[in-house]
Amino acid sequence: MCPIKGIPTWRHVDEATQSAIIQSVLDKFKILDDYHGNLVAQQAVHRKCYNIHRNWRHNMKLHYKHVKNVLHVDPYSHPYEHVTQEDWRHLIDDVWKSKEHKVRSKAGKKNRKKLEYNHCSGSRSFVATMTIQPEFNGSENLEFPEFYKKTHTKKNKE
Template identity: 95%
Template sequence: MKLHYKHLKNVLHVDPYSHPYEQVTQEDWRHLIDDVWKSKEHKVRSKAGKKNRKKLEYNHCSGSRSFVATMTIQPEFNGYENLEFLEFYKKTVSKISIII
């Protein structure tokens, strides 16, 4: 939803209040903008999160599930192969940068 808000504001240059996210009431949309995304606390946490994500050497590509959860549905995830943990890890991690 925040990406929708930022797209409206920064790319389309339209009033984000008049274009709420799908199936979100006008009242809830206004609350998200005014009380959440524009709050100082949210901006500080968002900035810290961006900074911390840039420090990651590796970025997993298995979505929002943890490795443990993904391994329990491993055959569905990896094309019905039965992989050991190391091979599974290699398949679900993409290297972003190499630290020397």
């Protein structure tokens, strides 16, 4: 449902398209009886849509890289699922091959390498895991240093 050209993030999607996508989410899932009157629910759904859109764009780039670098075939002839040839060509030529994108991508790689360590407690952030600590730790509340050690140590003790 979401257009690709000129839409780098969910925030750039026009209001009519956003409303249609949100309505399809509301049709699939029961969020709240009064979704439209609840600002917190609206913000949560918008954030989820933002993340879904970002992941979709990321998955398309991963597909492009896989086709190009692993399969060694022409990426133009292997578009991502449900993406038109025109949109796929636009992503390759105007987005991923652009100087701006390459600079941002290089900076992101450099910044990610600066992380000395990261938590290994799943997809939930460290702060979120800390707030539900008893559930994560089997109903025991650990002191912060112990909790930190547990969430930053892999099973192989690394």
